[in-house]
C-alpha cells in the first residue's frame with residue numbers, strides 16, 4: 092500500500108525590502124528601514140497616511156505615501172482603523188508590499204532570507220510514494236524556487252536539478268523558467284518518492300519544522 096503526503100509550506104520573508112534613497116543628511120544613497128509606524132494627517136474630509144522609514148545610517152526619516160489626499164469616506168474602514176491604531180500586522184504587510192514600495196523608490200534592497208513554516212495537511216499511511224508541496228506566499232519574494240527547495244529539503248541544488256530532469260520533481264503550473272522562477276503563491280511541487288532510497292526521510296523533512 093502506497094500513498095501521498097500533502098504538505099503546505101508558508102514562505103515569509105524575514106527582512107522587509109529597503110528603499111535606497113538619497114539621504115540629505117548622509118549626502119549619499121543609503122538603505123532606509125521601516126519604523127513600523129504610520130503617520131496620519133487629516134484635513135477636512137481628506138487624509139494622508141505615510142509609513143515612516145529611517146535611514147539605516149543616520150536615522151533621518153522618510154515618509155512613504157500610503158494614502159494621498161484620499162477622501163476619508165473612500166478609505167476602507169478596516170484599513171482606516173488599522174492605520175489609526177498602528178496595527179502591527181497590517182503595518183508589517185505594508186512594509187513587505189514590494190510592488191507598492193516600488194512606486195515611490197526606484198531602487199530597493201531586497202533580502203532573499205525567508206522563513207518556511209511547514210505543515211502536514213493530510214497523509215496516507217507510510218510509506219509514501221508521492222510528496223505534494225503547496226506554497227502559501229503572502230508577500231512577493233525574490234527567492235528562487237530551486238534554492239528554496241534545496242535549503243528547505245536539505246539537498247544540494249544539483250540533486251534538485253537531477254530530480255527535475257529525471258521527471259521525479261514537477262512544478263505546477265509548468266512555466267518556461269521552471270525552478271529558476273521566484274517562489275510564488277499557489278505554486279505546487281510534486282516529488283515522486285517511489286524507489287528513492289531517501290524518499291521517506293525527504294518526506295519527513297518536508298513536513299516537519301526545524
Ligand SMILES: [Zn+2]
Nearest residue numbers: 114117146149
Ligand atoms: Zn542618512
